[in-house]
Amino acid sequence: MPTAKLKFISFGEHLRTLRTEAVLPLREVATQLGIDPSLLAKIERNQRQPTKQLIKEVACFFNVSERELQNEFLSDQIAYKIVTEDADLEILKVAEQKVSYLKTQRNG
Amino acid sequence: MPTAKLKFISFGEHLRTLRTEAVLPLREVATQLGIDPSLLAKIERNQRQPTKQLIKEVACFFNVSERELQNEFLSDQIAYKIVTEDADLEILKVAEQKVSYLKTQRNG
């Protein structure tokens, strides 16, 4: 069967997949994105975080959804935070409630 | 009926509640916590974020659970991020999956 859980790979892994599937070296993609190859290598291994601008350029360059990339990156950040802070998973539910609350605050 | 949704107030609001219920002025609590009253005021209104150390001292001073305060603060941060980045709520589910994945990585 084909590998199915593509959805839960990290932003960096996703980026590397896009690049290797396009059969392009770091150097070349880095140049296109206007950054150092070393930095791109680090981003692919999640040692550095992409800026919003970079996410946009990646989406454009590989012709994938910018919003999806952003969401992917953001969920990475949240997951990483929970793991490193050793927090309870339930806080995600609480966060969800708070988001709803904050959004109603803004409108109503 | 009594106010029930105490669980979803922000860290700052919680801190202020603790202080006002103890009928203590900012000045005094700030001194105890070793920070400037102005900073404490800002933290209570979520204009500044508490450090881990401060959370610990708050828990100790008001005799409440440090872990709960930490969780409260962390869920604040996550909710705030989602709102400001205008991200989809579904990323919380994705984040949850990623946490599970990361945790199994660590052990297995």
Add this chain to the structure above:
DNA sequence: CATTTATGGACAAATAAAGTCCAAAAAAGT
């Protein structure tokens, strides 16, 4: 082997956040 490609670490630059100081506003007390 030679050449290209990818990684690691040390460092510099930039960005962001904490925290302070002081003045002004608000609240409480007399």
Add this chain to the structure above:
DNA sequence: ACTTTTTTGGACTTTATTTGTCCATAAATG
């Protein structure tokens, strides 16, 4: 109404975090 205490706001400094670069080395490729 006046005084005193408490709280807030903003400008500013300091500290910490993060990005990004450079260069040397390792790994892979031809």
